[in-house]
Amino acid sequence: MKAAVWYGKKDLRVEEREEKPLKDDEVKVRVGWAGICGSDLHEYEEGPVFVPNEEKDELTGEQAPLTMGHEFAGVVEEVGANVKNVKKGDRVAINPTLTHGDKPEDVDIYDGFSFIGLHGDGGFTKYANVPEENAYLLPESMTLQDGALVEPTAVAVQAIKEADMSFGDTVAVFGVGPIGLATILAAKAAGATRIIALDLSEKRLQKAAEVGATDVINSGEKDPVEAVHELESDGVDTAFEVAGVEPTFNQAISVTKARGTMVIVSIFSKAIEWNPMQLTGSGVKLTSTIAYSPSTFQRTIDLMGTGQLNPRGIITDKIKLDDIVDKGFEALSNDKSQAKILVELSGEK
Numbered sequence: 001m002k003a004a005v006w007y008g009k010k011d012l013r014v015e016e017r018e019e020k021p022l023k024d025d026e027v028k029v030r031v032g033w034a035g036i037c038g039s040d041l042h043e044y045e046e047g048p049v050f051v052p053n054e055e056k057d058e059l060t061g062e063q064a065p066l067t068m069g070h071e072f073a074g075v076v077e078e079v080g081a082n083v084k085n086v087k088k089g090d091r092v093a094i095n096p097t098l099t100h101g102d103k104p105e106d107v108d109i110y111d112g113f114s115f116i117g118l119h120g121d122g123g124f125t126k127y128a129n130v131p132e133e134n135a136y137l138l139p140e141s142m143t144l145q146d147g148a149l150v151e152p153t154a155v156a157v158q159a160i161k162e163a164d165m166s167f168g169d170t171v172a173v174f175g176v177g178p179i180g181l182a183t184i185l186a187a188k189a190a191g192a193t194r195i196i197a198l199d200l201s202e203k204r205l206q207k208a209a210e211v212g213a214t215d216v217i218n219s220g221e222k223d224p225v226e227a228v229h230e231l232e233s234d235g236v237d238t239a240f241e242v243a244g245v246e247p248t249f250n251q252a253i254s255v256t257k258a259r260g261t262m263v264i265v266s267i268f269s270k271a272i273e274w275n276p277m278q279l280t281g282s283g284v285k286l287t288s289t290i291a292y293s294p295s296t297f298q299r300t301i302d303l304m305g306t307g308q309l310n311p312r313g314i315i316t317d318k319i320k321l322d323d324i325v326d327k328g329f330e331a332l333s334n335d336k337s338q339a340k341i342l343v344e345l346s347g348e349k
């Protein structure tokens, strides 16, 4: 079967791979659609970041070359001998997170995690074998394309949870790539009134307004801290840092009101220099988030199933697997107007 396989930095190959034998606790998923994630792009541009290159990953037992893709949904083709809750023909979205699973779910991920599609073979192919517990049933109201959007949306839903937001809160989102856009959608679903989007790209800001930002600020044209205070004189209740660089980190704290919360959502690829007096002097609380818990993943499906959270607006292109390098990874590297690109596998609804 054809698969998009990571061999190294700037070396992603679409090639034939053997179908893997199905383990007793696994389900074989006929992949419908799969999204390209910012972390996939990191692996392509500067990897290996997460991909196990030198030795096998502890949780997946696999190493590069690996089939990428961790945002996917499909139809169950076959189930292993011990599988109880999923059956052939079920439509499922994949939660790609693998953990040791011996701690309560809110702390489990901090005990180490691996990702299907980064630390082991993933969904940019025809069939993906995943543990039964990682396959989540999709309601009839959701398409497989929606299913491929659950994973990035769940990141945003978890960020909202970490922020402890209240109904009617004001919000600022620094960096409106796909996760920033999903954060806007999730904040809106959580009852935010004013949602201020900040970015350097006019095209991204346009998209942010489309998905629900009430105000947009181009940080390259205006001082972002002043501009937010012009809108909200005391600052916002909650700021989300989704850009991952020193200036936005400082700015996100500076625009938050006393006793408000700043949530780090992005992965910082470089260390920054920072003075904690910025918190001491402002009374801002700082927290962070990574991925999502299993219940957040389920809750995201529930929210999407009812239509309360609809991330379809973040899709900017749909491409074929054969075009994944040029129209997928290269397009995301070079064109800031791209947000979420979906790869068509079986293409089923």
Ligand SMILES: [Zn+2]
Pocket (backbone or CB within 6 Å): 037, 038, 039, 070, 071, 151, 152
């Ligand atoms: Zn992702």
